[in-house]
Amino acid sequence: MKKFLTMLLAIALCFSAVACGSSDGDKGNKTVITVTNYNGGVGTEWLNQAAARFMEENADKSYEEGKVGVFVDIEGTQENRLGGIKTSGYNIFFFERHYDVRTLAQADSLLDITDVLTDSSSADGSIESRIDEAYRPLLKGADGKYYGLPHVTYSPGVSYDKDLFDKYNLYIAAPEETNVENFSRYGGLRLIKNSDGKKSCGLDGVYGTDDDGLPTTLQEFVALCGKMKQYSIKPFIWTGMYKDYPNLLNVAFWASLAGYDQMRANYEFDGEIEIIDGYMSENLIPGINYIKKPITKKVNLTAETGYLVYQEAARYYATAMQEIIYKEGFYSNSCTTGTVSHTDAQGNFIFSGESNNEEIAFLVDGSYWYNEAEEKGNHLSDWQSLPQNRDKVRNIRWMGLPASVDTPIAENNGVKATFIDCGASYCVVNGNIKGKTAVVEACKDFLKFLYSENELNEFSKSTGLKKALVNYTVKDDAKSGLSEFYKSAINNIEGGKLVYQIADNPTCIKNSLSLLNLSYQTPIYRFTMDGKAYINYFTAFEETNGSATTEKLLSITNVTQDAWLSQYYVAE
CATH class of the missing domain: 3.40.190.10 (Periplasmic binding protein-like II)
Incomplete structure (x- = not known):
């Protein structure tokens, strides 16, 4: 011994x-x-x-x-x-x-x-x-x-289970495809009926690329989640132990729906943004009567009017998505179970559908999570060790999120997916x-x-x-040894637009690690409602049994003009 x-x-x-x-x-x-x-x-x-x-x-x-x-x-x-x-x-x-x-x-x-x-x-x-x-x-x-060099960049967002998408043909069909599976709720969706079906052109507007068939609008995304639920698939999972993780989803959708130019304006305080100026009676998503379409207007942002950032329409849409996820039941119970850590959620996602585990389509986490899942949980090795998986490669991908509420991308009219750095x-x-x-x-x-x-x-x-910040292209020989997940993550970042949450102006510099740093613990996600403290919007929807609304949460967490000028603004 x-x-x-x-x-x-x-x-x-x-x-x-x-x-x-x-x-x-x-x-x-x-x-x-x-x-x-x-x-x-x-x-x-x-x-x-x-x-x-x-x-x-x-x-x-x-x-x-x-x-x-x-x-x-x-x-x-x-x-x-x-x-x-x-x-x-x-x-x-x-x-x-x-x-x-x-x-x-x-x-x-x-030095x-x-x-x-x-x-x-x-x-x-x-x-x-x-x-x-x-x-x-x-x-x-x-x-x-x-005095410094940039280090790593990573983004918050959504990873999707491509194996699951392939199994159920969860891809939007091209307009000319006739052999389709129709789904009528939430404004409707046409999905390919078999693997030979022609997929839509995706965000880039080009057929034959990795984003083919993925949703390009919020309406398509919600309808896709509805179709998943019909198949008894849980659309989303994240950790229930660390309550600030749902904020990553809010940040990711805010950036994707605002787009690069508007998100950069939020830090440079120079550019046009779209803000809310009231609400219509019309539903934002067909069939969902608790989220209304906003009336919007465009304004030129300055450092003095920086409080308008928190009135952006894209922030409303991102928060509405979380309300929809809760009220439509588009989530795994793990999201609300306090004993499920982030690595547990990663493992549940990797083992989706194995040994009677629930099937899960999307994981909410940072783009670094795949390393973490193996180094801290051995989840990928454990999955590979199962007899039925020994000759397989787990196919999980990083996902570009929708660029608009209800205007699908047409061929040759694509956009670059917008991601935001949280490193x-x-x-x-x-x-x-x-x-x-x-x-x-x-x-x-x-x-x-x-x-x-x-x-x-x-x-x-x-x-x-x-x-971060350094311009270089990852060479093919460096990519060749990477997992499908990290190949897709790098390809998405290099093919998309990445927003860095920094700019060379005194107001941004003062607030770059606090109010303006959209991440897990940003102040706008920490609030008190009806005498109870929260650190994310999703829990507020959950613990009030749905009585909390997107409009109410944004009203509570908006930054007022007086607060902006007295606490955050720096005159030049």
């Missing part, structure tokens, strides 16, 4: 050493740089792999007298390490949603890395040249120098290493290495996600 335990300990020690590409015993002979990485979502394995390649590439380089090579010492954590950055022993930080670069730079907490971003000596050109000019100021301090993640270098020439040089070399074209592709190959 002792020998067995000794062997296990030896294996564990070997594994921990391999994880960072070297062993702690090598530290004394090398220049050491320390890295702390927020490991939620994408984990740390991508960084371990990159560090191993960097250390190998620089094995013969001397950064300081008496030492050869470099050792990258990595910590993966979900703790906020930036609070004590000035006295921290960590040199490089990868973080999400805690701070913005400018605030940290103004506190004199960061100037301008030379890292502007160095154009490599064949890739400078990192700066691959970042859109509009976003560069967000990586700088008030002195105009660079708000960056990489910075600790300012307390100033004067430590060897460590500074090694850290800067490591950053240049990580943001090279090759390593950006390695990052996407390892995580299935992209680096």
